[in-house]
Amino acid sequence: MAENMLCSSSHEYVYEKDGYYYIGLTDYAISQLGDIVFVELPEINSTYTKGEIFGTIESVKAASEIYMPIGGKVEEINEQLIEKPELLNENPFEDMWLIKISAPHFEEDSKDLKEYSVYKEEVE
Amino acid sequence: MARTYLYNNHIKLGAKMVDFAGWEMPVQYTSILEEHNNVRKNAGLFDVSHMGEIFVTGADALNFLQNLVPQNVEKLIDKKALYCQFTNENGGIVDDLLIYKLKENDYLLIVNASRLETDHNWLLKNKKAYNVNIENKSDIYSMVALQGPKASQILSEIGIPINEQPKTFYITEAKLLNEDVYISRTGYTGEDGFEIIIRNEKISELWETILEKGKPYNIMPIGLGARDTLRLEAAMSLYGNELNENTSPVEANLSWTIDKDKTQNYIGKDIIMSQLKNGTDKRLIAFKMLDRGIARHEYGIFYNNEEIGKVTSGCIAPFIGQNIGLGYIKTDKNLKVNDTIQIKIRDKMYNAMITTKDFITKHNKGN
Numbered sequence: 001m002a003e004n005m006l007c008s009s010s011h012e013y014v015y016e017k018d019g020y021y022y023i024g025l026t027d028y029a030i031s032q033l034g035d036i037v038f039v040e041l042p043e044i045n046s047t048y049t050k051g052e053i054f055g056t057i058e059s060v061k062a063a064s065e066i067y068m069p070i071g072g073k074v075e076e077i078n079e080q081l082i083e084k085p086e087l088l089n090e091n092p093f094e095d096m097w098l099i100k101i102s103a104p105h106f107e108e109d110s111k112d113l114k115e116y117s118v119y120k121e122e123v124e
Numbered sequence: 125m126a127r128t129y130l131y132n133n134h135i136k137l138g139a140k141m142v143d144f145a146g147w148e149m150p151v152q153y154t155s156i157l158e159e160h161n162n163v164r165k166n167a168g169l170f171d172v173s174h175m176g177e178i179f180v181t182g183a184d185a186l187n188f189l190q191n192l193v194p195q196n197v198e199k200l201i202d203k204k205a206l207y208c209q210f211t212n213e214n215g216g217i218v219d220d221l222l223i224y225k226l227k228e229n230d231y232l233l234i235v236n237a238s239r240l241e242t243d244h245n246w247l248l249k250n251k252k253a254y255n256v257n258i259e260n261k262s263d264i265y266s267m268v269a270l271q272g273p274k275a276s277q278i279l280s281e282i283g284i285p286i287n288e289q290p291k292t293f294y295i296t297e298a299k300l301l302n303e304d305v306y307i308s309r310t311g312y313t314g315e316d317g318f319e320i321i322i323r324n325e326k327i328s329e330l331w332e333t334i335l336e337k338g339k340p341y342n343i344m345p346i347g348l349g350a351r352d353t354l355r356l357e358a359a360m361s362l363y364g365n366e367l368n369e370n371t372s373p374v375e376a377n378l379s380w381t382i383d384k385d386k387t388q389n390y391i392g393k394d395i396i397m398s399q400l401k402n403g404t405d406k407r408l409i410a411f412k413m414l415d416r417g418i419a420r421h422e423y424g425i426f427y428n429n430e431e432i433g434k435v436t437s438g439c440i441a442p443f444i445g446q447n448i449g450l451g452y453i454k455t456d457k458n459l460k461v462n463d464t465i466q467i468k469i470r471d472k473m474y475n476a477m478i479t480t481k482d483f484i485t486k487h488n489k490g491n
Contacts, residue, residue: 060156
């Protein structure tokens with residue numbers, strides 16, 4: 001588990017590693033969704049501001065939008081999830097990041113995010 | 125919210141509970157996909173106690189029912205089930221239901237939970253001078269559905285030998301756990317299977333017995349999530365999605381449930397007969413996605429950039445491994461099976477193909 005993981009109220013997480021920021025869905029979000037059958041991720045090099053919708057995740061029951069916990073430019077997407085969305089259910093959530101971004105405004109954008117342990121207490 | 129007499133059983137099994145038509149029901153126990161596939165491969169047990177049981181008896185019971193449905197109830201032989209709809213003055217569907225003929229002028233009606241109160245009122249409103257007793261016994265009875273290719277073997281394990289089991293679309297009155305029960309060979313999954321009606325007080329014991337005896341057959345409890353994907357994969361309509369008061373059986377692709385030669389009048393007959401003759405402005409179609417995308421309720425259906433209808437149900441069809449759906453389209457384009465249409469998903473167009481309504485062929489025929 002990344003020690004510096006921060007979470008949004010819409011259940012996205014972000015952590016920093018080697019100067020990049022990894023964004024994904026919390027274990028709570030994944031357990032609430034159930035079987036994930038479809039993931040739509042953004043184009044590489046597209047930029048989003050904090051709070052913008054950058055993708056969609058679909059369980060058997062419903063489609064949900066995914067929001068940027070912080071703003072930034074998409075450097076890489078987790079390609080394997082496009083073909084195998086079920087990996088989100090089958091693997092530790094912190095390994096199954098959705099996008100990797102560069103985030104020049106991390107300090108400012110991350111002010112309202114909560115540490116994972118605090119977030120976890122609040123949702124459970 | 126109301127709870128069925130199996131609520132504690134669901135909690136014990138770790139079910140995720142949701143609100144369905146005012147009932148607190150299990151949506152899944154483990155995984156919708158796993159539950160779905162287990163019903164196709166082995167067997168599953170569903171709590172359907174929220175559904176309504178209405179008994180119609182009396183000297184005019186047959187004539188009373190004949191006035192309410194486009195099917196010909198007169199043709200129904202003892203112990204046989206008939207799938208039909210209550211239609212309103214405009215030919216719209218008040219509810220879809222099963223009518224079982226228990227014996228002469230003695231019928232059991234199984235109706236949707238979401239429509240029970242409306243249905244009961246509909247029956248009372250149309251009772252008029254008919255000499256009938258209308259008894260809503262939904263508060264007395266609970267119901268489970270045992271579905272899947274292993275269902276018949278499991279039923280024999282709990283005391284109903286194969287040769288005493290009802291045939292497909294028949295009902296039998298039997299003794300189970302020293303209790304009088306109704307067992308019908310019906311369901312909402314596209315599989316062989318049974319629905320068992322028993323008094324509330326005995327349902328928990330029945331549930332546990334079936335799960336216990338079904339263990340060697342890999343039975344699983346199944347939630348409403350998989351109930352929905354199973355019925356959609358079997359291309360069956362759901363009241364509230366495909367069927368409503370503004371949609372007729374002709375539009376809903378249920379013309380096979382209309383007896384064209386029925387001489388008796390029934391509510392909405394003029395409109396329904398005229399629709400059969402002259403056609404309708406909209407009709408229900410089945411489709412499968414060609415592009416990668418999942419159609420959902422209320423998404424637009426397009427043809428040549430024109431919106432021609434709406435999706436009523438859509439999902440991943442777990443067993444056949446395709447994304448499928450049902451929806452209504454305008455008939456003026458004369459679209460047919462194998463024609464390509466588009467589904468608008470989050471502002472983008474995705475290709476889909478109109479198909480016949482046989483996503484799964486019934487691979488396990490009952491008896």
